[in-house]
Structure formats: structure tokens, C-alpha cells
Amino acid sequence: MSKDALNAFGDLIIGARDQTLENLLRDLDVRGSNHTGFGSLLRNRRVTDALLAEVIDHLLFNLMVAIQETDISQEVRLKIARDGTVHDVLEITDGLAGELLTDQGWIAQKSKFSDRKIEERTRERFAPPTAPAAGDGTQYYTLTSNPAQNTQSFIYQTDAEAARLADENDDIYLGPYTADDLGRDEITFHDWIPSVSSFVMTDRFVSTVQSYDMRQPDFFEVQLTWGPENLLEWVGDEIKAFFTMRPPAVDVIDPEKTPLHFWPQLKKYKLLDYVVTQPLPEGVHLAVDRSRPFMAICTDRFKTWAERDGLRLGFEPVPCAISTSSAPKTV
Structure with a gap:
């Protein structure tokens, strides 16, 4: 009987989930529908069935955890009456x-x-009648800070107005950068510095990359401060200089495609809204797409070189659907 009580609570939770998701999906599908109050907003954005379900399930998961943890402190008791018996759900x-x-x-x-039903709806809504193959197996990556450090903080541009003007003029912000949120010693574990809307790297990264047989970025030395001081005064034994860069700019991302157009091959990227569909130009192994100027893209060969040379950075795969018939574009 206690299991029946737990199932009754589950029916209540899933009923609320399904009604919410049903309203959201109806607003997403039907022009003029506004059950949620923001139907037009849903239809005018690249919102997917899977994303809506993920958001709702994340909320419910956190609610279940909150109920469980709150009950431990005896602040809340959750009871279900079933066939004349009152059951404590958490017991x-x-x-x-x-x-x-x-x-x-x-x-x-x-x-x-269910997850299966959501996937079916996603395929029906986004995939073309015959989904194209997800490319020839070419894999590119975006560069990240050293994953071994699990760093949650970032450096940022000290002069926000200068950074904004540089961005508007398609130029490079040349510093300074503020590193107050990072520990002074922590930064020595990164060759690709965790930063907001910028590329910042160490002299070790620059000298190593310059030895690679590839089209080279332009590198510019910049200053990082920690409080009022030049950060190099603290880390000079480990890092001799900091740099930013202007990598080759390319057009390899198709703005009209998402991973859902290549379902299910690119299923694991379902929450992203872009796909690389063109190969990088010959000789280019580190670049930025003009549509995403603060996301460095590299080839598998660059990744192999960097890992071989022990550079302290990470690599996250990006969704790729590059056809063997796609000719590399010039930079």
C-alpha cells in the first residue's frame, strides 16, 4: 500500500509536468496559441521540444531534491493519504x-x-524528410581552459568601453585584463586562460603554437592585473608574458543548420544551435568563425600536437557535419 501512495504522488508530479509541457508545445507548434503567455516568444526563437523538456525536468529534479533535503531538517513533512492510511512519502x-x-x-x-516521445517530436519538427548524413567524420574542437583544474572563475576586460569599441570595429582588445577572481597561483596551471569574450594565453602557448606547421594567428602581448599589481610580478617564474591573438577568420558554420537537422547523428549536441558544415581552409588548424568570434575552433591535428607538447588546456568537440565534397574556403 505504501508503494501505491508513492505512485499517487508520482501521478501528481507527472500530471503537472505533462500539462506544463503540453501547453508549451502547443504554443510552440500553433500560430496564435498563447496558453503560457509567451507563445510568440517561443515561436520566434530556436526553441526545441528537447530544450523545453530538459528545463522542466531540471526544475522538477531540483524540487525533489529540495523536498528531500528540507525534510531532513524537519521543516516540511510530505504525507499522502491512501485507503484510510497516511503515508510519509520520504519514508x-x-x-x-x-x-x-x-x-x-x-x-x-x-x-x-517520455524522452522517446520528445525525440520523435524533435525529429518530426526539425529534421528534413531525408536527413543528410552527418559528414565524413571530420571532428573539430573548441579550446577551453585546463579541465584538470575545474576552474569556475574568469579574467575579464578591465576597460569595458574599449573592449566594446574593439568588438564593434572588428578589432582586438589589447588589455589590460583583470584577474582578481582567479587565484594568483591558480593561473599558472593554465596555458589557455579562462576569460570572458576574449582569447588570452601564456607565452608557453604562443611559442609552442608558433612551432606548428600551420597558418599562424597574430599574437599581441597584454597585461593582466591582480588588484593594483601586474600579475607577472607574482607568476614570473612560471609565466613570462600573457598574449591575446587574432586567429584566421573563416566561414565554416552554417547559420541555418542546427544539430537537429542531422538527427540522430548529432543528438548529443541537441542543446546547441550551430553546426560546422565546411572544412577549415588548407593549412588552417586554429581559427574563429565570423559568426562566433569568441569561440576558437581547432582541428584534430592541432589537438594532437597540443596534447603531445603538454599544453595546459582542454578541448571540447563541436557539432560537425562536413561533407567530403565540401571544398575548403580561402581565408
């Missing part, structure tokens, strides 16, 4: 969040919008 489950999301959980077993 008949190992964890509410698990009841929600597992393969045998409430969403999978009770919802009319």
Missing part, C-alpha cells in the same frame, strides 16, 4: 529525484512526454 522512497528520472521512473513510466 517509502530511497530518493525522490531517483523516482523521477531513472529508466523505470515516473517520467519513463507515467508521462505521455
